Amino acid sequence: MIAEEIRLLHKELEGTGAQLVAVSKFHPVEALREAYDAGQRIFGESRAQELLQKIPAMPEDVKWHFIGHLQTNKVRSLMGRTALIESVDSEHLLNMIDRESERAGVVTRVLMQLHVAREETKTGFAPEELLDYFSRRSFEQLRATHICGVMGMASNTDDRARVSDDFRRIRATFDRIREICPDLRGFDTVSMGMSGDWKLALEQGSTLVRIGTRIFGARQY
Numbered sequence: 001m002i003a004e005e006i007r008l009l010h011k012e013l014e015g016t017g018a019q020l021v022a023v024s025k026f027h028p029v030e031a032l033r034e035a036y037d038a039g040q041r042i043f044g045e046s047r048a049q050e051l052l053q054k055i056p057a058m059p060e061d062v063k064w065h066f067i068g069h070l071q072t073n074k075v076r077s078l079m080g081r082t083a084l085i086e087s088v089d090s091e092h093l094l095n096m097i098d099r100e101s102e103r104a105g106v107v108t109r110v111l112m113q114l115h116v117a118r119e120e121t122k123t124g125f126a127p128e129e130l131l132d133y134f135s136r137r138s139f140e141q142l143r144a145t146h147i148c149g150v151m152g153m154a155s156n157t158d159d160r161a162r163v164s165d166d167f168r169r170i171r172a173t174f175d176r177i178r179e180i181c182p183d184l185r186g187f188d189t190v191s192m193g194m195s196g197d198w199k200l201a202l203e204q205g206s207t208l209v210r211i212g213t214r215i216f217g218a219r220q221y
């Protein structure tokens with residue numbers, strides 16, 4: 001089942017230029033292992049504790065993406081452990097990651113999380129806030145953090161037009177940042193699309209889809 005879904009998704013993503021993050025939060029290591037054996041290498045986790053438990057149980061060439069809300073008191077524990085922290089939702093968190101990265105002697109790759117969904121509960125930067133951050137060129141103060149792009153989620157709705165529009169806004173914000181800062185290097189990632197909406201995200205220019213339920217089944221919280 002898991003292996004089959006991984007192979008199908010890899011096939012469906014072939015030629016799109018987008019990569020697959022297998023969102024494995026709340027699933028046991030055995031399930032991750034099955035996905036790994038089918039060729040999956042990027043895994044997404046949303047809780048620091050769970051991620052740190054899974055790392056030693058999986059092969060070393062796994063690329064771990066952190067995709068959940070990261071509390072500042074957990075930042076230190078993740079230094080040097082992630083290929084990408086996708087969910088930087090405030091300048092405060094970004095600065096903390098930078099301080100701790102420098103302290104640990106590592107460079108941390110991150111995405112800035114955009115809030116475009118019409119739901120109050122979702123965290124992240126409003127598009128204007130993020131454009132302002134790059135207009136101020138505040139990233140030049142970072143010493144050990146590399147901003148690689150943006151991550152976002154669409155509204156949780158069956159209204160496909162609205163979901164597409166949310167993705168279009170995420171991509172447009174990314175494109176605008178590249179216009180504002182044409183000298184930004186390695187700013188090339190647009191992480192959007194989950195189990196229910198990844199095809200719409202691809203249409204709007206996603207380069208990284210984060211898929212959990214379709215691969216691993218429903219999560220038991």
Ligand SMILES: *Cc1c(COP(=O)(O)O)cnc(C)c1O
Nearest residue numbers: 023067194195196210211212213
């Ligand atoms: C859990 C989660 C996903 C995966 O969602 P599915 O609907 O299970 O595919 C993707 N992105 C983020 C940020 C998540 O927290």
